[in-house]
Amino acid sequence: MAGAVMELSSGHKMPALGLGVWRAEPEVLKEIIPRALELGYRHFDCAADYKNEAEVGEALALAFKQGLVKREDVFITTKLWNSDHGHVKEACLDSLKKLQLDYLDLYLIHFPVATKHTGVGTTGSAVGEDGMLEIDVTISLQSTWHAMEELVEAGIVRSIGISNYDIFLTADCLAYSKIKPAVNQIETHPYFQRHDLVKFCQKHGIVVTAHTPLGGGAANEEWFGYKSPLEDPLFLELAKKYEKTPAQVMLRWGLQRNTSVIPKSSKAKRLEENIDIFDFQLSDEEIKKISQVDKKLRSNQPARFWGIDLYA
Template sequence: MAATATKLSSGHEMPAVGLGVWRMDSAAVRGLIHSALRAGYRHFDCAADYKNEAEVGDALAEAFETGLVKREDLFITTKLWNSDHGHVVEACKDSLKKLRLDYLDLYLIHFPVATKHTGVGTTGSALGDDGVLDIDTTITLETTWHAMEDLVSMGLVRSIGISNYDIFLTRDCLAYAKIKPASLAEKYGKTPAQLVLRWGLQRNTVVIPKTSKVERLEENFAVFDFDISVEDMEKIKALDRNYRTNQPAKFWGSNLYA
Protein backbone atom coordinates (compact mmCIF):
# COMPACT_ATOMS: atom_id res chain seq x y z
CA MET A 1 0.00 0.00 0.00
CA ALA A 2 1.43 3.39 -0.97
CA ALA A 3 2.25 5.79 1.85
CA THR A 4 0.70 9.24 2.02
CA ALA A 5 2.89 11.82 0.32
CA THR A 6 3.20 15.58 0.54
CA LYS A 7 4.07 17.70 -2.47
CA LEU A 8 6.94 20.16 -1.92
CA SER A 9 7.13 23.57 -3.54
CA SER A 10 9.58 22.05 -6.02
CA GLY A 11 6.80 19.75 -7.21
CA HIS A 12 8.41 16.62 -5.80
CA GLU A 13 6.51 14.37 -3.40
CA MET A 14 7.85 13.55 0.06
CA PRO A 15 6.41 10.46 1.79
CA ALA A 16 4.76 11.61 5.02
CA VAL A 17 6.32 8.73 6.99
CA GLY A 18 10.06 8.23 6.95
CA LEU A 19 12.83 6.48 8.87
CA GLY A 20 15.46 8.56 10.64
CA VAL A 21 18.94 7.03 10.91
CA TRP A 22 20.19 9.20 13.80
CA ARG A 23 21.94 7.11 16.44
CA MET A 24 21.50 4.02 14.28
CA ASP A 25 24.48 1.78 14.93
CA SER A 26 26.59 1.43 11.79
CA ALA A 27 26.61 -2.36 12.00
CA ALA A 28 22.81 -2.45 12.16
CA VAL A 29 22.14 -0.04 9.29
CA ARG A 30 21.99 -2.60 6.47
CA GLY A 31 19.46 -4.86 8.17
CA LEU A 32 17.29 -1.99 9.38
CA ILE A 33 17.24 -0.24 6.00
CA HIS A 34 16.31 -3.44 4.16
CA SER A 35 13.67 -4.35 6.74
CA ALA A 36 12.23 -0.84 6.44
CA LEU A 37 12.11 -1.12 2.64
CA ARG A 38 10.28 -4.44 2.86
CA ALA A 39 7.86 -2.88 5.34
CA GLY A 40 7.07 -0.14 2.83
CA TYR A 41 9.29 2.75 3.94
CA ARG A 42 10.39 4.92 1.04
CA HIS A 43 11.65 8.02 2.89
CA PHE A 44 14.98 8.01 4.75
CA ASP A 45 16.28 10.95 6.81
CA CYS A 46 20.06 11.13 7.04
CA ALA A 47 22.72 13.69 7.99
CA ALA A 48 26.46 14.07 7.61
CA ASP A 49 26.66 14.44 11.39
CA TYR A 50 25.00 11.06 11.98
CA LYS A 51 28.26 9.57 10.73
CA ASN A 52 26.63 6.62 8.98
CA GLU A 53 25.96 7.94 5.46
CA ALA A 54 28.42 5.42 3.99
CA GLU A 55 26.61 2.50 5.63
CA VAL A 56 23.25 3.82 4.45
CA GLY A 57 24.70 4.17 0.96
CA ASP A 58 25.93 0.57 0.94
CA ALA A 59 22.52 -0.67 2.08
CA LEU A 60 20.72 1.35 -0.58
CA ALA A 61 23.11 0.24 -3.33
CA GLU A 62 22.50 -3.39 -2.44
CA ALA A 63 18.74 -2.79 -2.42
CA PHE A 64 18.96 -1.29 -5.92
CA GLU A 65 21.18 -4.08 -7.23
CA THR A 66 18.93 -6.86 -5.92
CA GLY A 67 15.76 -5.22 -7.22
CA LEU A 68 14.31 -4.66 -3.75
CA VAL A 69 13.51 -1.08 -4.73
CA LYS A 70 14.29 1.47 -7.44
CA ARG A 71 16.10 4.75 -6.76
CA GLU A 72 13.25 6.78 -8.25
CA ASP A 73 10.86 5.27 -5.69
CA LEU A 74 12.84 6.62 -2.74
CA PHE A 75 13.03 10.02 -1.05
CA ILE A 76 16.45 10.57 0.50
CA THR A 77 17.21 13.50 2.78
CA THR A 78 20.54 14.48 4.28
CA LYS A 79 21.92 17.59 5.96
CA LEU A 80 24.74 20.14 5.77
CA TRP A 81 26.77 20.32 8.98
CA ASN A 82 27.73 23.58 10.69
CA SER A 83 31.43 23.36 9.84
CA ASP A 84 30.70 23.06 6.10
CA HIS A 85 28.64 26.25 5.60
CA GLY A 86 31.51 27.72 3.62
CA HIS A 87 31.87 24.54 1.54
CA VAL A 88 28.29 23.70 0.59
CA VAL A 89 28.92 22.18 -2.84
CA GLU A 90 31.84 20.09 -1.62
CA ALA A 91 29.89 18.90 1.43
CA CYS A 92 26.92 17.92 -0.70
CA LYS A 93 29.11 15.99 -3.12
CA ASP A 94 30.79 14.26 -0.16
CA SER A 95 27.40 13.14 1.17
CA LEU A 96 26.35 11.97 -2.29
CA LYS A 97 29.54 9.93 -2.61
CA LYS A 98 29.00 8.29 0.77
CA LEU A 99 25.33 7.64 0.05
CA ARG A 100 26.28 6.35 -3.43
CA LEU A 101 23.63 8.53 -5.06
CA ASP A 102 23.57 10.87 -8.06
CA TYR A 103 21.16 13.32 -6.44
CA LEU A 104 19.38 14.09 -3.16
CA ASP A 105 15.64 14.55 -2.90
CA LEU A 106 16.08 17.02 -0.04
CA TYR A 107 19.15 18.74 1.43
CA LEU A 108 18.75 20.64 4.70
CA ILE A 109 20.85 23.15 6.61
CA HIS A 110 21.17 21.16 9.84
CA PHE A 111 21.57 24.14 12.20
CA PRO A 112 21.48 27.90 11.61
CA VAL A 113 25.12 28.50 12.53
CA ALA A 114 28.42 28.44 10.66
CA THR A 115 31.37 27.14 12.65
CA LYS A 116 35.10 26.75 12.03
CA HIS A 117 35.76 24.49 9.05
CA THR A 118 37.34 21.20 10.10
CA GLY A 119 37.48 19.46 6.73
CA VAL A 120 34.67 18.57 4.34
CA GLY A 121 32.39 15.94 5.81
CA THR A 122 34.26 15.66 9.11
CA THR A 123 31.39 17.35 11.00
CA GLY A 124 33.61 18.83 13.67
CA SER A 125 32.44 21.21 16.40
CA ALA A 126 35.63 23.13 17.12
CA LEU A 127 35.81 25.18 20.29
CA GLY A 128 37.58 28.51 20.66
CA ASP A 129 40.15 29.38 23.29
CA ASP A 130 37.29 30.29 25.62
CA GLY A 131 35.81 26.81 25.35
CA VAL A 132 32.81 28.09 23.41
CA LEU A 133 31.78 26.92 19.94
CA ASP A 134 34.08 28.58 17.39
CA ILE A 135 31.59 30.45 15.18
CA ASP A 136 32.70 31.66 11.76
CA THR A 137 31.29 35.19 11.62
CA THR A 138 32.46 35.67 8.02
CA ILE A 139 29.72 33.36 6.69
CA THR A 140 26.11 34.54 6.82
CA LEU A 141 23.07 32.29 6.68
CA GLU A 142 22.04 34.13 3.54
CA THR A 143 25.32 33.16 1.87
CA THR A 144 24.79 29.56 2.91
CA TRP A 145 21.25 29.53 1.55
CA HIS A 146 22.25 30.92 -1.83
CA ALA A 147 24.93 28.22 -2.05
CA MET A 148 22.18 25.68 -1.31
CA GLU A 149 20.15 27.16 -4.17
CA ASP A 150 23.12 26.59 -6.48
CA LEU A 151 22.89 22.86 -5.72
CA VAL A 152 19.41 22.80 -7.25
CA SER A 153 20.54 24.48 -10.47
CA MET A 154 23.48 22.03 -10.61
CA GLY A 155 21.10 19.08 -10.46
CA LEU A 156 22.66 17.69 -7.29
CA VAL A 157 19.57 18.35 -5.17
CA ARG A 158 15.88 18.46 -6.01
CA SER A 159 14.66 20.40 -2.96
CA ILE A 160 16.38 22.35 -0.19
CA GLY A 161 15.24 23.24 3.29
CA ILE A 162 16.10 24.33 6.81
CA SER A 163 16.25 22.57 10.17
CA ASN A 164 16.31 23.89 13.74
CA TYR A 165 15.51 27.46 12.61
CA ASP A 166 13.30 29.54 14.88
CA ILE A 167 10.46 31.64 13.49
CA PHE A 168 12.62 34.77 13.16
CA LEU A 169 15.40 33.07 11.20
CA THR A 170 12.78 31.35 9.07
CA ARG A 171 11.20 34.69 8.20
CA ASP A 172 14.62 36.07 7.31
CA CYS A 173 15.28 33.09 5.06
CA LEU A 174 11.96 33.55 3.29
CA ALA A 175 12.86 37.20 2.67
CA TYR A 176 16.13 36.51 0.84
CA ALA A 177 15.41 33.08 -0.63
CA LYS A 178 14.96 32.71 -4.38
CA ILE A 179 14.00 29.09 -3.74
CA LYS A 180 11.77 28.89 -0.67
CA PRO A 181 12.75 26.28 1.94
CA ALA A 182 10.73 23.11 2.38
CA SER A 183 9.05 23.24 5.77
CA LEU A 184 6.97 21.23 8.23
CA ALA A 185 3.98 23.39 7.33
CA GLU A 186 4.48 22.45 3.69
CA LYS A 187 4.34 18.79 4.70
CA TYR A 188 0.75 19.31 5.83
CA GLY A 189 -0.19 21.63 3.00
CA LYS A 190 -0.73 24.47 5.48
CA THR A 191 0.87 27.83 6.28
CA PRO A 192 3.32 28.17 9.20
CA ALA A 193 0.66 30.19 11.06
CA GLN A 194 -1.91 27.43 10.62
CA LEU A 195 0.60 24.83 11.83
CA VAL A 196 1.35 26.84 14.98
CA LEU A 197 -2.34 27.37 15.68
CA ARG A 198 -3.09 23.68 15.20
CA TRP A 199 -0.20 22.84 17.54
CA GLY A 200 -1.80 25.00 20.20
CA LEU A 201 -5.20 23.37 19.72
CA GLN A 202 -3.77 19.88 19.98
CA ARG A 203 -2.22 20.89 23.30
CA ASN A 204 -5.77 21.63 24.49
CA THR A 205 -5.14 25.36 24.73
CA VAL A 206 -7.27 28.22 23.43
CA VAL A 207 -5.61 30.10 20.58
CA ILE A 208 -6.46 33.74 19.84
CA PRO A 209 -4.59 34.90 16.73
CA LYS A 210 -4.70 38.60 15.90
CA THR A 211 -4.98 39.95 12.36
CA SER A 212 -6.27 43.03 10.57
CA LYS A 213 -6.45 41.29 7.17
CA VAL A 214 -9.68 39.63 6.06
CA GLU A 215 -7.88 36.84 4.18
CA ARG A 216 -5.96 35.97 7.34
CA LEU A 217 -9.22 35.69 9.30
CA GLU A 218 -10.22 32.81 7.05
CA GLU A 219 -6.74 31.29 7.02
CA ASN A 220 -6.46 31.32 10.81
CA PHE A 221 -9.80 29.55 11.17
CA ALA A 222 -9.01 26.80 8.66
CA VAL A 223 -7.19 24.63 11.21
CA PHE A 224 -9.78 21.94 11.94
CA ASP A 225 -9.29 19.74 8.88
CA PHE A 226 -5.91 18.21 9.74
CA ASP A 227 -3.95 16.72 12.64
CA ILE A 228 -0.25 17.09 13.42
CA SER A 229 1.40 13.73 14.08
CA VAL A 230 2.73 12.91 17.56
CA GLU A 231 6.28 12.92 16.16
CA ASP A 232 5.89 16.38 14.64
CA MET A 233 4.21 17.72 17.80
CA GLU A 234 7.35 16.70 19.67
CA LYS A 235 9.60 18.32 17.04
CA ILE A 236 7.78 21.63 17.49
CA LYS A 237 7.92 21.30 21.27
CA ALA A 238 11.68 20.78 21.05
CA LEU A 239 12.03 24.27 19.54
CA ASP A 240 11.16 25.79 22.95
CA ARG A 241 13.79 28.34 23.99
CA ASN A 242 11.94 29.60 27.07
CA TYR A 243 11.41 32.88 25.23
CA ARG A 244 8.54 35.22 26.07
CA THR A 245 7.59 37.77 23.42
CA ASN A 246 5.50 39.85 25.85
CA GLN A 247 8.21 40.78 28.32
CA PRO A 248 7.22 43.62 30.68
CA ALA A 249 10.80 43.93 31.91
CA LYS A 250 11.61 45.65 28.64
CA PHE A 251 9.19 48.52 29.14
CA TRP A 252 8.42 48.53 32.91
CA GLY A 253 11.86 47.60 34.21
CA SER A 254 10.36 44.84 36.33
CA ASN A 255 10.42 41.19 35.35
CA LEU A 256 7.02 39.84 36.39
CA TYR A 257 7.96 36.32 35.31
CA ALA A 258 11.27 35.92 37.10
Protein backbone atom coordinates in the same frame (compact mmCIF):
# COMPACT_ATOMS: atom_id res chain seq x y z
CA MET B 1 4.76 3.67 -0.81
CA ALA B 2 3.11 3.43 2.57
CA GLY B 3 0.82 6.15 3.81
CA ALA B 4 0.37 9.79 2.93
CA VAL B 5 2.65 12.07 0.95
CA MET B 6 3.42 15.76 1.40
CA GLU B 7 3.38 18.14 -1.56
CA LEU B 8 6.54 20.26 -1.51
CA SER B 9 6.80 23.78 -2.92
CA SER B 10 9.49 22.45 -5.27
CA GLY B 11 6.86 20.36 -7.02
CA HIS B 12 8.17 17.09 -5.63
CA LYS B 13 6.42 14.76 -3.18
CA MET B 14 7.78 13.54 0.15
CA PRO B 15 6.40 10.55 2.09
CA ALA B 16 4.85 11.86 5.29
CA LEU B 17 6.37 9.04 7.35
CA GLY B 18 10.08 8.40 7.25
CA LEU B 19 12.81 6.58 9.11
CA GLY B 20 15.43 8.69 10.86
CA VAL B 21 18.90 7.19 11.20
CA TRP B 22 20.26 9.43 13.97
CA ARG B 23 22.01 7.27 16.58
CA ALA B 24 21.67 4.20 14.33
CA GLU B 25 24.83 2.16 14.71
CA PRO B 26 26.57 1.86 11.33
CA GLU B 27 26.93 -1.91 11.54
CA VAL B 28 23.20 -2.53 11.98
CA LEU B 29 22.04 -0.27 9.14
CA LYS B 30 22.62 -3.01 6.57
CA GLU B 31 19.85 -4.94 8.32
CA ILE B 32 17.61 -1.99 9.21
CA ILE B 33 17.37 -0.43 5.73
CA PRO B 34 16.29 -3.60 3.84
CA ARG B 35 13.79 -4.47 6.57
CA ALA B 36 12.37 -0.96 6.50
CA LEU B 37 12.03 -1.12 2.72
CA GLU B 38 10.19 -4.45 2.98
CA LEU B 39 7.78 -2.89 5.48
CA GLY B 40 7.05 -0.01 3.12
CA TYR B 41 9.33 2.80 4.29
CA ARG B 42 10.39 4.99 1.39
CA HIS B 43 11.65 8.11 3.17
CA PHE B 44 15.03 7.99 4.91
CA ASP B 45 16.36 10.94 6.90
CA CYS B 46 20.15 11.15 7.11
CA ALA B 47 22.79 13.75 7.97
CA ALA B 48 26.51 14.11 7.52
CA ASP B 49 26.80 14.55 11.28
CA TYR B 50 25.23 11.15 11.96
CA LYS B 51 28.43 9.60 10.61
CA ASN B 52 26.61 6.71 8.95
CA GLU B 53 25.90 7.97 5.42
CA ALA B 54 28.32 5.42 3.94
CA GLU B 55 26.50 2.52 5.57
CA VAL B 56 23.11 3.87 4.45
CA GLY B 57 24.56 4.16 0.95
CA GLU B 58 25.81 0.57 0.96
CA ALA B 59 22.42 -0.71 2.08
CA LEU B 60 20.56 1.31 -0.54
CA ALA B 61 22.94 0.30 -3.31
CA LEU B 62 22.38 -3.35 -2.46
CA ALA B 63 18.61 -2.85 -2.36
CA PHE B 64 18.71 -1.23 -5.81
CA LYS B 65 20.92 -4.01 -7.18
CA GLN B 66 18.62 -6.71 -5.81
CA GLY B 67 15.56 -4.99 -7.26
CA LEU B 68 13.96 -4.43 -3.88
CA VAL B 69 13.26 -0.83 -4.91
CA LYS B 70 14.35 1.58 -7.63
CA ARG B 71 16.12 4.85 -6.92
CA GLU B 72 13.03 6.82 -7.92
CA ASP B 73 10.98 4.88 -5.35
CA VAL B 74 12.83 6.32 -2.35
CA PHE B 75 13.14 9.81 -0.88
CA ILE B 76 16.55 10.52 0.62
CA THR B 77 17.25 13.50 2.86
CA THR B 78 20.60 14.51 4.25
CA LYS B 79 21.97 17.66 5.86
CA LEU B 80 24.74 20.23 5.64
CA TRP B 81 26.73 20.36 8.86
CA ASN B 82 27.55 23.61 10.66
CA SER B 83 31.26 23.52 9.83
CA ASP B 84 30.60 23.24 6.08
CA HIS B 85 28.52 26.39 5.55
CA GLY B 86 31.37 27.88 3.54
CA HIS B 87 31.77 24.67 1.52
CA VAL B 88 28.22 23.76 0.56
CA LYS B 89 28.80 22.12 -2.81
CA GLU B 90 31.82 20.15 -1.62
CA ALA B 91 29.88 18.91 1.42
CA CYS B 92 26.90 17.92 -0.71
CA LEU B 93 29.11 16.02 -3.16
CA ASP B 94 30.79 14.27 -0.22
CA SER B 95 27.40 13.14 1.09
CA LEU B 96 26.33 11.99 -2.38
CA LYS B 97 29.51 9.93 -2.71
CA LYS B 98 28.97 8.27 0.67
CA LEU B 99 25.29 7.62 -0.06
CA GLN B 100 26.21 6.33 -3.55
CA LEU B 101 23.59 8.56 -5.15
CA ASP B 102 23.51 10.87 -8.18
CA TYR B 103 21.10 13.31 -6.57
CA LEU B 104 19.42 14.08 -3.25
CA ASP B 105 15.68 14.41 -2.86
CA LEU B 106 16.13 16.93 -0.04
CA TYR B 107 19.15 18.74 1.38
CA LEU B 108 18.76 20.69 4.61
CA ILE B 109 20.85 23.21 6.53
CA HIS B 110 21.18 21.20 9.73
CA PHE B 111 21.41 24.15 12.16
CA PRO B 112 21.20 27.91 11.54
CA VAL B 113 24.80 28.49 12.57
CA ALA B 114 28.13 28.41 10.76
CA THR B 115 31.07 27.13 12.77
CA LYS B 116 34.80 26.85 12.27
CA HIS B 117 35.58 24.66 9.27
CA THR B 118 37.22 21.37 10.20
CA GLY B 119 37.42 19.72 6.77
CA VAL B 120 34.63 18.76 4.39
CA GLY B 121 32.58 15.89 5.75
CA THR B 122 34.36 15.75 9.11
CA THR B 123 31.36 17.35 10.89
CA GLY B 124 33.42 18.70 13.73
CA SER B 125 32.12 21.04 16.43
CA ALA B 126 35.20 23.04 17.32
CA VAL B 127 35.06 24.36 20.87
CA GLY B 128 37.46 27.10 22.00
CA GLU B 129 39.52 27.27 25.17
CA ASP B 130 36.59 29.08 26.78
CA GLY B 131 34.42 25.99 26.22
CA MET B 132 32.22 27.80 23.71
CA LEU B 133 31.42 26.69 20.16
CA GLU B 134 33.62 28.47 17.61
CA ILE B 135 31.00 30.29 15.53
CA ASP B 136 32.23 31.68 12.20
CA VAL B 137 30.77 35.18 12.11
CA THR B 138 32.11 35.79 8.58
CA ILE B 139 29.52 33.48 6.98
CA SER B 140 25.89 34.56 6.76
CA LEU B 141 22.90 32.27 6.55
CA GLN B 142 21.94 34.17 3.40
CA SER B 143 25.16 33.21 1.64
CA THR B 144 24.71 29.60 2.75
CA TRP B 145 21.17 29.57 1.36
CA HIS B 146 22.23 30.96 -2.01
CA ALA B 147 24.85 28.19 -2.20
CA MET B 148 22.07 25.68 -1.48
CA GLU B 149 20.04 27.16 -4.34
CA GLU B 150 22.97 26.57 -6.68
CA LEU B 151 22.73 22.84 -5.92
CA VAL B 152 19.18 22.81 -7.27
CA GLU B 153 20.26 24.74 -10.34
CA ALA B 154 23.07 22.20 -10.87
CA GLY B 155 20.59 19.32 -10.74
CA ILE B 156 22.20 17.44 -7.87
CA VAL B 157 19.48 18.31 -5.33
CA ARG B 158 15.74 18.33 -6.04
CA SER B 159 14.51 20.22 -2.98
CA ILE B 160 16.26 22.30 -0.34
CA GLY B 161 15.22 23.23 3.15
CA ILE B 162 16.17 24.30 6.62
CA SER B 163 16.29 22.66 10.02
CA ASN B 164 16.01 23.98 13.56
CA TYR B 165 15.00 27.45 12.31
CA ASP B 166 12.65 29.58 14.41
CA ILE B 167 9.98 31.92 13.02
CA PHE B 168 12.32 34.89 12.60
CA LEU B 169 15.07 32.96 10.83
CA THR B 170 12.48 31.26 8.64
CA ALA B 171 10.96 34.62 7.72
CA ASP B 172 14.42 35.95 6.87
CA CYS B 173 15.07 32.95 4.63
CA LEU B 174 11.81 33.57 2.81
CA ALA B 175 12.83 37.21 2.29
CA TYR B 176 16.20 36.51 0.66
CA SER B 177 15.46 33.23 -1.10
CA LYS B 178 15.10 32.75 -4.84
CA ILE B 179 14.04 29.18 -4.13
CA LYS B 180 12.06 29.13 -0.92
CA PRO B 181 12.68 26.36 1.62
CA ALA B 182 10.51 23.34 0.94
CA VAL B 183 10.87 21.95 4.47
CA ASN B 184 11.70 23.11 7.98
CA GLN B 185 12.72 20.12 10.09
CA ILE B 186 12.25 20.95 13.76
CA GLU B 187 11.86 19.26 17.11
CA THR B 188 8.15 19.01 17.81
CA HIS B 189 6.20 16.46 19.81
CA PRO B 190 3.34 16.54 22.36
CA TYR B 191 5.52 18.06 25.09
CA PHE B 192 6.96 20.66 22.65
CA GLN B 193 4.18 21.41 20.20
CA ARG B 194 5.33 24.77 18.81
CA HIS B 195 1.97 25.60 17.26
CA ASP B 196 2.98 29.10 16.15
CA LEU B 197 6.08 27.95 14.28
CA VAL B 198 4.19 25.06 12.66
CA LYS B 199 1.34 27.35 11.59
CA PHE B 200 3.75 30.00 10.28
CA CYS B 201 5.60 27.48 8.12
CA GLN B 202 2.43 25.93 6.79
CA LYS B 203 0.94 29.36 5.99
CA HIS B 204 3.98 30.07 3.82
CA GLY B 205 4.03 26.72 2.03
CA ILE B 206 6.86 25.17 4.03
CA VAL B 207 6.30 21.56 5.08
CA VAL B 208 7.22 20.88 8.71
CA THR B 209 9.05 17.64 9.44
CA ALA B 210 9.03 16.62 13.10
CA HIS B 211 12.35 15.23 14.21
CA THR B 212 12.28 13.68 17.67
CA PRO B 213 8.49 13.15 17.19
CA LEU B 214 8.37 10.88 20.26
CA GLY B 215 10.36 13.18 22.53
CA GLY B 216 13.66 11.39 22.20
CA GLY B 217 12.88 8.39 24.40
CA ALA B 218 15.43 6.85 26.74
CA ALA B 219 18.46 8.41 25.07
CA ASN B 220 17.34 11.98 25.68
CA GLU B 221 16.27 11.06 29.19
CA GLU B 222 19.80 9.81 29.83
CA TRP B 223 21.59 12.72 28.11
CA PHE B 224 19.38 15.64 29.08
CA GLY B 225 17.27 14.45 32.02
CA TYR B 226 14.14 14.70 29.88
CA LYS B 227 10.92 12.84 30.64
CA SER B 228 9.29 11.37 27.54
CA PRO B 229 5.62 11.93 26.69
CA LEU B 230 5.44 8.19 25.98
CA GLU B 231 4.67 7.80 29.68
CA ASP B 232 1.94 10.45 29.75
CA PRO B 233 -1.40 9.06 31.05
CA LEU B 234 -3.29 10.54 28.09
CA PHE B 235 -1.28 8.55 25.59
CA LEU B 236 -1.56 5.40 27.65
CA GLU B 237 -5.35 5.91 27.67
CA LEU B 238 -5.57 6.56 23.92
CA ALA B 239 -3.28 3.64 23.15
CA LYS B 240 -5.59 1.32 25.07
CA LYS B 241 -8.66 2.71 23.27
CA TYR B 242 -7.23 2.23 19.78
CA GLU B 243 -5.27 -0.93 20.60
CA LYS B 244 -2.08 0.85 19.60
CA THR B 245 1.10 1.86 21.39
CA PRO B 246 1.59 5.36 22.84
CA ALA B 247 4.22 5.92 20.14
CA GLN B 248 1.73 5.05 17.41
CA VAL B 249 -0.80 7.50 18.86
CA MET B 250 1.82 10.26 18.94
CA LEU B 251 2.89 9.63 15.36
CA ARG B 252 -0.75 9.64 14.26
CA TRP B 253 -1.17 12.99 16.01
CA GLY B 254 1.84 14.29 14.12
CA LEU B 255 0.35 13.27 10.78
CA GLN B 256 -3.00 14.82 11.66
CA ARG B 257 -1.20 18.12 12.26
CA ASN B 258 -0.13 17.89 8.60
CA THR B 259 3.48 17.42 9.59
CA SER B 260 5.89 14.77 8.39
CA VAL B 261 7.28 12.46 11.10
CA ILE B 262 10.59 10.62 11.11
CA PRO B 263 10.78 8.32 14.13
CA LYS B 264 14.07 6.57 14.74
CA SER B 265 14.47 2.91 15.63
CA SER B 266 16.81 0.01 14.99
CA LYS B 267 14.45 -2.59 16.41
CA ALA B 268 12.37 -4.65 13.97
CA LYS B 269 9.26 -4.60 16.15
CA ARG B 270 9.37 -0.81 16.47
CA LEU B 271 9.89 -0.41 12.73
CA GLU B 272 6.70 -2.40 12.19
CA GLU B 273 4.76 -0.47 14.81
CA ASN B 274 5.85 2.97 13.63
CA ILE B 275 4.59 2.44 10.10
CA ASP B 276 1.30 0.90 11.26
CA ILE B 277 -0.47 4.21 11.89
CA PHE B 278 -2.72 4.60 8.86
CA ASP B 279 -5.69 2.52 10.01
CA PHE B 280 -7.09 4.82 12.72
CA GLN B 281 -7.77 8.50 13.31
CA LEU B 282 -7.87 10.65 16.42
CA SER B 283 -11.03 12.66 17.02
CA ASP B 284 -11.12 16.46 17.21
CA GLU B 285 -11.76 16.18 20.94
CA GLU B 286 -8.71 13.95 21.39
CA ILE B 287 -6.56 16.37 19.39
CA LYS B 288 -7.77 19.13 21.71
CA LYS B 289 -6.82 17.10 24.78
CA ILE B 290 -3.35 16.47 23.36
CA SER B 291 -2.89 20.22 22.86
CA GLN B 292 -3.32 20.62 26.61
CA VAL B 293 -0.36 18.41 27.57
CA ASP B 294 2.17 20.76 25.93
CA LYS B 295 4.98 21.54 28.39
CA LYS B 296 6.98 23.74 25.98
CA LEU B 297 9.87 21.47 26.82
CA ARG B 298 12.71 20.95 24.37
CA SER B 299 14.15 17.45 24.67
CA ASN B 300 17.34 18.00 22.69
CA GLN B 301 19.80 20.43 24.28
CA PRO B 302 22.96 20.88 22.16
CA ALA B 303 24.19 23.52 24.63
CA ARG B 304 25.38 20.62 26.74
CA PHE B 305 28.03 19.87 24.09
CA TRP B 306 28.56 23.32 22.58
CA GLY B 307 28.90 25.50 25.65
CA ILE B 308 26.38 27.97 24.26
CA ASP B 309 22.60 27.86 24.00
CA LEU B 310 21.75 28.66 20.40
CA TYR B 311 18.08 28.87 21.36
CA ALA B 312 18.59 31.53 24.07
